[in-house]
Amino acid sequence: MGRRSDHSRAELEELILSTGSTLIAETGLAGFSAREVARRIGYSIGTIHNVFGTADRLVAAINTRSFKDWAASLRERLNAVGPDGDRIAALVDGYFGFAREHPHLWTAIFDHRLPPDGGLTEADETGRALLTRIVVEEIARAVGCEVDDEVAALSRSLIATVHGHCSFAISGAWALMGEAAPEAAALARVREALSAWDVCLTQS
Amino acid sequence: MGRRSDHSRAELEELILSTGSTLIAETGLAGFSAREVARRIGYSIGTIHNVFGTADRLVAAINTRSFKDWAASLRERLNAVGPDGDRIAALVDGYFGFAREHPHLWTAIFDHRLPPDGGLTEADETGRALLTRIVVEEIARAVGCEVDDEVAALSRSLIATVHGHCSFAISGAWALMGEAAPEAAALARVREALSAWDVCLTQS
Structure with missing residues (x-):
């Protein structure tokens, strides 16, 4: 258990974020409270408000952290397949993978x-843009x-497109509709779109 | 204000559903309570439990009602374009249309x-399958x-695919990403998939 004097502001911020992220991963957004985060780290709720402002801002910061982790795991998968592997399949798999491994964190994002x-901070926007940038680079390629x-x-x-398939998979809507292979369906749709958009390859 | 003796069970069911639907449309799922529905119709919370069981089951029944309204509005749009019109555009427009006109009801579904x-009842499943059936018929066509x-x-x-685009539009995620035309993008993706799948037309 920490106390005020034990942590610098940066350490405290990291402690609150990682504890909050663990809490959402365990209980989902519905079970999240800034007060429970405070209890787990042994600080008062006032400390959390000092560092993050409202509980909504704390959740936004936790979600930004999830986006960054998601982008990092996507990057890892792409590195694992290498430049000549099926990078589009890795991309779709990376999108589904994070959602499947961390369903509560993924659901909390959306x-x-x-x-x-209370809009997003610039740091939130920069952190969240990483994922989109990876996808844009891969699609251009x-x-x-x-x-x-x-x-x-x-x-x-x-x-x-992939989000829609993934969201039905995570929420159980696909299971209700009797769909067994949402990820394969998402990949098929992406490939169809890419075939139709092959304009630069055919021009060069 | 009604009282127990004023309504048959079927009337009471309809009164609870329509009042609950109005409440979710006004406040979203976060502002929904069975107690507030009871207050608005002048019955006790016990009456609602007698008719629908838990609050979760009432929300499920309200969502099934939304699905039915959604299917009806989709059918209307398709009838309006007629057999030779752009039925695929009407389908995508009908999906987005309900979400745009009733964002809280649409969001509550998902x-x-x-x-x-507490799974869905058979009546829930039948009511919810209508929308999918319309889409399946149109895609086959x-x-x-x-x-x-x-x-x-x-x-x-x-x-x-359309759901993913619509959900980013309704949640504001598209706006954050600077996307102005989510519905057109969804329609483009659907058309690409249909072109790739034109197997029966080309065989006949």
Whole structure:
């Protein structure tokens, strides 16, 4: 158990974030409370408010941390397949993989709504943009194009495509519909879109 | 304000469902309580438990009602474009349309998780299957195939594709990513998949 004097502000921030992340991973967003995080680290709720502001801001920071971990695990999978492997399959697998390994953390990312007056910080936005950037680079590579607005728009749309399949898988909606292979379906849709978009490869 | 003797059980069921639906549409799932529904209709909370069981079962029944309304509005749009119109565009528009017109009801469908021991009733499942059935019929028509397992699997995957785009649109994730036209992107992805799947049309 720590006490105020034991930690620098940066250490305290890390302690709150990692403890909060563990709590959401255990109980889901519904079971999260800043008070329980305070109890687990042996500080008062006031300390958490001092460091993160509202509980909503703390959840946003935890979700940003999840995004960063997700991006790191995606990067690892891509490194594992190498430049000549099936990088698109690795991308889809990486999207599903994080959700399957950390269903509560993944669900919290999409279930949490910030209040209208409490937008994301610049650090949140930078941390969350990592995942999209990895996808944009891979899609540009797959269709043989430079990264431009069109490739970025296609990439966002493919993220949404895979997200829809993954979200039905995690929520159990697929199981209700009798679907056994959501990830294979997502990959098939992505490949169809990439075939249709092979404009730069065919021009070169 | 009604009282016990004013309503038959069927009338009471309808009154609870419509009042509950209005409450979720106003406040979202987070602001929903069976007690507030009881207050609004002038019955005790015990009456609601008698008719629907737990609050979770009431929410499931309200969500089934939303599914039915959604299917009806989709059917209307399809009827409005007629057999020779752009029925695929009407389908995507109908998916987005319900979500845009009733964001809280739409979000409640996907945010609500039933407890492990409290599955859907058969009436819930029948009511919810209507929407999927409409999509399966339209996709079979678009690719010129009979309805079979493959067409059903493709249809579920296209629902997931559109769902992913719609869910980013409703949650505001698209806006954060700078995407202005999620519905057009969803439609483009669906058309690419249908072109790739035109097997029955080309065989006939």
